[in-house]
Amino acid sequence: MERISMRKIREVLRLKFDAGLSVRKIARSLSIGHSSAGDYGNRSTLVTCQMPVDKWHALIGDPTLGDAILDRLVHSAYRIELQGESMRRRATKLTAAGTSD
Structure with a gap:
């Protein structure tokens, strides 16, 4: 290119x-x-969700609609699944530990 x-x-x-x-x-x-x-001319789509992809069918409810959505989003996607504790929880613990009266 x-x-x-x-x-x-x-x-x-x-x-x-x-x-x-x-x-x-x-x-x-x-x-x-x-x-x-x-x-x-091709667009990119960024989707973030706290629900794992394998549970989306149950969340969406309709199997046909779930298949259509997942097929379009996941088919050629780059997936990044994060592991571990939430950074918000970690920051809250650090802030609380550093506070002294």
């Missing part, structure tokens, strides 16, 4: 999502490669 400036990336995104132009038209209008314009 060719290296393009942030200004051009913003313009690609504006033309794609605000003006609704095709990748081919965007590439032609900005004088960049077709594949570069297409790569920047």
Whole structure:
């Protein structure tokens, strides 16, 4: 993928999502490669949840809807599952221990 400036990336995104132009038209209008314009046209989604993914079906309730949601979110996702005690709890304990009257 060719290296393009942030200004051009913003313009690609504006033309794609605000003006609704095709990748081919965007590439032609900005004088960049077709594949570069297409790569920047894809959006990312960040989802955070305290409920483990394997319990989402029960939380959602409807198996068909649960399958549809999980298929779109988890299929090509990078998953990071954190382990251990909450940082909020740890900070509360440190604050309470450091307080003296």
